[in-house]
Amino acid sequence: MRRFLKISPLLILLVWSAALLGGSLTKTGTTSAQFLKIQVGARAVGMGGAYVALADDISSIYWNPAGLARLEGQGAINFVYSNWLADTKFNFAASALKAGDFGTIGVSITALTMPDMEVRNEFEPEGTGEYFSAMDMALGISYARKLTDRFSMGFNAKYILEKIWHMSASTFAFDIGLLFQTSADWLVLGISVSNFGSKMKYTGKDAFVYYDFMPDQYGDSEHIFANLQTDQWELPLIFRFGLAAEIINDEYHAFTAALEMRHPNDNTESVSLGVEYGFLKRFYLRMGYQALFEQDSEKGITAGAGFVYYLSPQMPLHLDYAYADWNRLTAVHRFSIEINF
Template identity: 45%
Template sequence: MKRIIFLLILLSYVSFGQTKVGSTAAPFLNIGVGPRAISMGGAFVATANDMTALYWNPAGVARMEANGALFAHTRWFADISYNWAGVLVNMGSFGSAGLSLIYLNYGEMEVTTLAEQDGTGEFFSAKDIAISLTYSYNLSDRFSLGINAKYISQKIWNCSAEAFALDLGTLFISDIYGLRIGATISNFGTEMQLDGKDLFILYDVNPDINGNNDQILAKLKTDAYALPLVFRVGIAKDFVFQNNRLTIGIDAIHPNDNAEAVNIGGEYAFNENVFIRAGYKSTFLTNTEEGITLGFGLKYELSPGIYANLDYAYQDFGVLSYTQHFGIGIKF
């Protein structure tokens, strides 16, 4: 029931908006990844210096000198579970490669009909999956390129849809006070169209004629929808104070299913071991419940050259309450 109420709330916001919200497939691709980036308001395109660069900007992967892995979990609305996992391998002069997985599980829901509105006793589930392969290379000591090739799948009960897409990213470190400039285009790919045995129905071609075959097997045809194409451009700057660091980032976002917006965020690092973060999402965007983001992180040296990190983020969603994000990673 909570999931149904949540969907109705989303539809009410769509109906009053003047944008194309809800007009694309696979909206789960727009859910941000990693508590660090989330707590910085999603302003991460020009920072992109941890494992979640596999999602935010694949060009940043080439600038990570270590190997690593990260698992992130989000407690989404209506008890929906959103998980992301990624691994990164630095291949030296050959660049860097990575593999990542998004898994969104809506849980089990009971089947209801007009005749049995309290449930039939049968249950169904829905899930979304995206698998990405990443390659990134430093063209120079200042300029990097990266690409994701990904497979996308959505499934509800016995119907599913699939697509293939690319993400392209660039990262440039300028000589103007070390200012970083990043840009990405995400989810450039094929359309998605649901298909499966749940679309088969028994149909009466002409109900006005008695005695004809009123049980003809037919199949419903669904529309095809584009993926949520997103263009991001951002800037970031580090300010170093002895052993401490302050990072400020600003991202401008241009999606094909919503209006333009700006994300702003920052991170303060104490001796690169303790981190405090804050940000604000969807600035200048009307009809949104997104806003303040907060978080913190800890890094611990397990042994020489091997580090573990724990991260947490809180994201305010107004009338929809809030979401919490957790992450654990290792770098070696």
């Protein structure tokens, strides 16, 4: 058994490398609810998003729900804020509580919002005077439990909503995650599958229009009531596998390295790498690279920092910041705060 555990990470890496070299087809733009792919947590982003095996805070809800079983203390509250691309705002809030031997229960909300925009059409290209709004949101409930001292499992169930003016689409989805601490205590394996659910389809009153079947003829009705059919789109399903190695961990210094490999249903496979250095278990510096091997990717280097302040001996306050380079699109800054109790 120990021999298998030693060779299995190498075997998985070799198989994944073959997939990366052999797979060249990209299906970018073929799924709905793209906001579900926006990464959560400044610590995770600062490490390039290589977090599926390192997850041990509330952002585990996004990366690997099994990480909730490793939550510090009896519970936690977390808030994440980011100025996302194209003047949009991304927010994430979550809370989790340990329920004894039953496990850990969590709830979360994810929202992508944007300023109101003026309605324009072919007859009034300068604007009609009306304004419309658009937003994406996900509400989730999570459960995680340690099945043994080395193995934990977690689940998310979530309601997903996308809305633009009078049209909306919604569905339900599920996530599952596993964490396994190997016989080498410094090495952890993580696996997760996110956004497994039914397709999304926009419906609403904007799909009902008046239509003239014979525009070149006179005498027929120009106002026949018609319904525009919209297509159904898959959710952005993603499979993650990762390794996290705690290379140094003593009273003064800590150094962790992590690797994550992703297989999405709407893009090519990719690899993310990240490292974290901690001093006195209070000050942290992070660096990483996101989405290596992803075709036509704008993602690049990430960096971040963190500070832990103790409100009381059993109530640490985690303040984290992350910078992510998106090349031509611009840089993205994230801030997160988490309180454990």
